[in-house]
Amino acid sequence: MKAAFQPTQEYAQKLDKEDILRNFRDEFYLQPDSIYMDGNSLGLLSKRAEQALLTVLASWKDYGIDGWTKGNHPWYFLSEKLGEMMAPLVGASAEEVIVSGSTTVNLHQLVATFYKPHGNRTKILADELNFPTDIYALQSQLQSRGYDPDTHLIRVKSRDGRIIEEEDIIEAMTDDIALIILPTVQYRSGQILDMKRLTDEAHKRGILIGFDACHSIGAIPHSFSEWDVDFAYWCNYKYLNGGPGSVGGLYVNQNHFGTKPGLAGWFGSRKDKQFDLEHTFTPAETAGAYQIGTPHVLSVAPLIGSLEIFAEAGIENIREKSLQINQYFMNLIELELADMGFEIGNPEEDKRRGGHVCLEHPEAARICKSLKENHIIPDFRAPNIIRLAPIALYTSYEEVWKVVQTLKVIMTEKQYEKFANEREVVA
Missing domain, CATH: 3.40.640.10 (Type I PLP-dependent aspartate aminotransferase-like (Major domain))
Incomplete structure (x- = not known):
């Protein structure tokens, strides 16, 4: 993916069209105008589970x-x-x-x-x-x-x-x-x-x-x-x-x-x-x-x-997409957010990397609050970790692209400064 990577919305949409798991997204209850990145803490409800x-x-x-x-x-x-x-x-x-x-x-x-x-x-x-x-x-x-x-x-x-x-x-x-x-x-x-x-x-x-x-x-x-x-x-x-x-x-x-x-x-x-x-x-x-x-x-x-x-989806297919979409996520972060104080805290090698991106920042707690204000659901872990989990069955590449663009706006406009840099009761 690194060789073909492009930081455009059109490229994200192209990846979504090529995604063999894309139809499983319709199985889940996704909130309109919201991007859910916390499936590594609580997965979304599917229609079949209901x-x-x-x-x-x-x-x-x-x-x-x-x-x-x-x-x-x-x-x-x-x-x-x-x-x-x-x-x-x-x-x-x-x-x-x-x-x-x-x-x-x-x-x-x-x-x-x-x-x-x-x-x-x-x-x-x-x-x-x-x-x-x-x-x-x-x-x-x-x-x-x-x-x-x-x-x-x-x-x-x-x-x-x-x-x-x-x-x-x-x-x-x-x-x-x-x-x-x-x-x-x-x-x-x-x-x-x-x-x-x-x-x-x-x-x-x-x-x-x-x-x-x-x-x-x-x-x-x-x-x-x-x-x-x-x-x-x-x-x-x-x-x-x-x-x-x-x-x-x-x-x-x-x-x-x-x-x-x-x-x-x-x-x-x-x-x-x-x-x-x-x-x-x-x-x-x-x-x-x-x-x-x-x-x-x-x-x-x-x-x-x-x-x-x-x-039906197959765990091998799920793993393959998870690796690809998280690599895409890290590529975007490195390109768009590198000079804004973010560090990627998860291993880069496929064999050592699980299902989420560990994004570190000194202002992590307040950045998470700002993400939620922008209708993106992240996960905070003290003292400085924003966990973001693209889930293979229901997260799209375009959503990942939007998350990075939103983070860029939050940091450029300093939207996070209105919040205290401390966790909520439930982080």
Whole structure:
């Protein structure tokens, strides 16, 4: 794209005409005269997700409690059905994936299951750039086992505040590490970690490793089973467009099937035994064992429609467009905004770059407010990051072009100066 790149609106329109995913844009509710660049925080509602929710709602109306086994989407098996639909997005078998819980609940479940300190191996390895909820959960898990998080939660440091080098993570895989928890994609800079390499290195040292895939699922392909990743967990409301507070998902490598859940609950039961209602827990023989409570059916339902779209679009096609439109975005930024104090904080190499552009500026908070005043929805991360996410299924190249032109006007006219350089309650 760099060789053919032109900074004109006509060129953006040409790219849109050539986009093989362009028709999926019609599947989503896009607000007129507004450009949505925050799909890496909350994806937009699709018409199919809306219809799926209405269909499941109707089954409650029509069947009452019999909705658990009747209707188009019987609730009793819905988490497993969605796990099967989601499995291609993480590169796993259907049995290795379940839609259940939330990011933090699933992390607690997986750490409670796979963190087994013994001998000298008592510490958990993470990184200093990871999303806070993961760190909070790890700290509380350590405390519950009687360990001091200040000494037993090891956080690999970043050399530049943006990315974590794989070499530094590997160096920290010492013989006192019992478990490793890392993000697939850094939520601020968008850096993709080399999951295969890190998994191989962890296993060479006898360490289990799990990944937080919140900022990668639905944006990049994964091969968790092929890479022999031990477990992973994620939310479904970002790139997967499952709706605010959508039920999360988790993956457990089939090599670990039969490992008793650290946090047992009745929905982790083998399906044919669950309603025996015995006080002896018989866990499922799949990732379904790591469910805890009754699924939130109405929060699960939109994923039925959303995942149908992903199956049709194909994750490889989604990734290809994501790389191209983000490269186009960065080209425009470098050409139009280079002398206005902006820096691109995400890696430039395709293999290290996730689904969003990390744009840094000392006035980031007030620039975000000015973007919203201009009907462009960005995402702010303190202290100086504007996250902008062109979503392959519904963002056009022309919209990206307009975002850069609007930023240029905001900075030239100093529109941002009317706002305080501090975040809102929800950033």
